[in-house]
Amino acid sequence: MKRTLALLLAATLFCGALVGCGNAAANSVPARPEVLPEYNPNPLTGLEKDGGYPYGQRPVAVMINNIKESLPQSGIAGADLIYEMVTEGGITRMMAVYSDLSKAGGYIGPVRSARDQHIQMMLPLNALYVHIGASTFARDMLETYHYADKSIDGNPTAVRDTVFWLDEERHKTKDIEHCWYTSSELIQNSIRKYKLDAEGEPEAIFRFRSYKENARMLPxxxxxxxxxxxxxxxxxxxxxxxxxxxxxxxxxxxxxxxxxxxxxxxxxxxxxxxxxxxxxxxxxxxxxxxxxxxxxxxxxxxxxxxxxxxxxxxxxxxxxxxxxxxxxxxxxxxxxxxxxxxxxxxxxxxxxxxxxxxxxxxxxxxxxxxxxx
CATH class of the missing domain: 3.50.90.10 (YerB-like)
Structure with missing residues (x-):
């Protein structure tokens, strides 16, 4: 009889232990797998997109006067890319490209006319193109690539008065072609007014090294x-x-x-x-x-x-x-x-x-x- 009671007691304790273990297992929470931050680079810089990045919008490329009399320029320190090359007479012209126009900070310029050598760098960026006038070669290229609804040309007076601003104070000492400016607000207003096609992010301009890795050391x-x-x-x-x-x-x-x-x-x-x-x-x-x-x-x-x-x-x-x-x-x-x-x-x-x-x-x-x- 005692042996039977002892066996029953041992079996009860063993079952209780099993129930306790089962409850502990049921109450434990499995560790969550580590969620790594998404790789989300700006296609123009390769840097991580910040909170203000304008998703789904074209970058904006602005033609910038660069002859000596036009200096200093404004708004170009905020550009993601700047292209510089000769246009005519040995002078250079720059094209400033922005993924986020708000980074320009105020006015951008002085703005000058389009050149085909800059357009050929702009087209693959799928950018909205801002300029005042154009050479014959540049105008033909914009027409060939159907850029009418993605180009803001300030050559017509009506457009110039809407999208560009003449710095009258600067014009007291400089020729007028060194005094036309635009801004993020003026460009955004023109997109709405002229129903321009502002949608479409570009592909990455370079094969960028990941911003999550150490920079590549050049040889x-x-x-x-x-x-x-x-x-x-x-x-x-x-x-x-x-x-x-x-x-x-x-x-x-x-x-x-x-x-x-x-x-x-x-x-x-x-x-x-x-x-x-x-x-x-x-x-x-x-x-x-x-x-x-x-x-x-x-x-x-x-x-x-x-x-x-x-x-x-x-x-x-x-x-x-x-x-x-x-x-x-x-x-x-x-x-x-x-x-x-x-x-x-x-x-x-x-x-x-x-x-x-x-x-x-x-x-x-x-x-x-x-x-x-």
Whole structure:
């Protein structure tokens, strides 16, 4: 009898233990899998999109006067991209591209006329294009690519009065072409007024390195400065600032300042692209040859590397590829970028750092140079 009671007691205790274990298992909460932040880069900078990023909207590309009399410009320090190249008479013109116009801060300008060499860099960005007037070649290209509802041209007086503002005070000492400005508010008003097609984000302009990873270290050291000669009288200089990790831009030997903010123009990436630039039949306007591509240099973080670039047709994207002869796109570090398109006749004028005389990158690039000469 005692043995039977002992067995019953042991069985009861064992079942109780099982019930207790079962309750503990039922009450335990399984650990949630770690949710990693989504990779969400700005297609123009490769940086993470911030809270104010205008999803679903085209970027805006604005033509900026860059002759000496037009300085200082306004609103350009907030651009994600700036392109600079010769237009005519040795002068350069810039195109400032914004993913978020509110970053321009106030007025943008002075605004100048369209040129086809800039349009060919703008088309792959799917951008809204802002300018005052256009060359014949530029106007033909905008018509060919059906850009009427994506272009804001201030040449008609009615449009100019709606989208642009004349700085009368500035006009007291400068010619009128150096005094026309626009703004984020004026452009947004014009989109509504003229029922422009403002929807459509671009593809990434470069193959960006992920902002979640450490920046890519470029292989050649000594890029503490750079001198880019566009023509006999037009040149740009860059000085690397280690504290910010950016290249500070100068124009005509003086810091290039944004009048709206007092900031010197600064870029994480500087890309210098060489190609054949020659006069058009009129002997004034310049033709930039994008058909073959060419050689160049990429500067970032105080270092640099030789590159090749490819483009082709006007709507084809710019591709930055290895200088080794293949067509693999290299990684560009996230950040704001400055892109110079320079004539091959100015190759020997380029300097990168004080102690880095440049030679042609390699046989593949030398072949590219000879084909473009």
């Amino acid at each position: 050649l050291s000594g890029a503490s400065s750079a001198h880019i000669q566009f023509s006999a009288s037009y040149y740009s200089d860059f000085t690397y600032e280690p504290s910010s990790g950016k290249y500070l831009k100068s124009e005509f030997g003086e810091p290039q300042i944004d009048a709206a903010t007092g900031e010197q123009l600064a870029f994480n990436n500087v890309l210098i692209l060489f190609t054949n630039i020659s006069p058009r039949p009129d002997g004034v306007l310049m033709n930039v040859d994008y058909s073959f591509g060419g050689i160049g240099y990429y500067l970032c973080g105080g270092n640099y590397e030789p590159i090749r670039w490819m483009k082709g047709t006007p709507e084809s994207p710019l591709r930055i590829v290895s200088a080794e002869g293949d067509e693999e796109e290299i990684e560009i570090n996230p950040g704001k970028s400055y892109i110079a398109v320079v004539g091959l006749d100015q190759f020997s004028s380029l300097t990168i750092g004080a102690d880095n005389p440049l030679t042609l990158p390699d046989s593949a690039s030398s072949e590219a140079l000879s084909k473009n000469s």
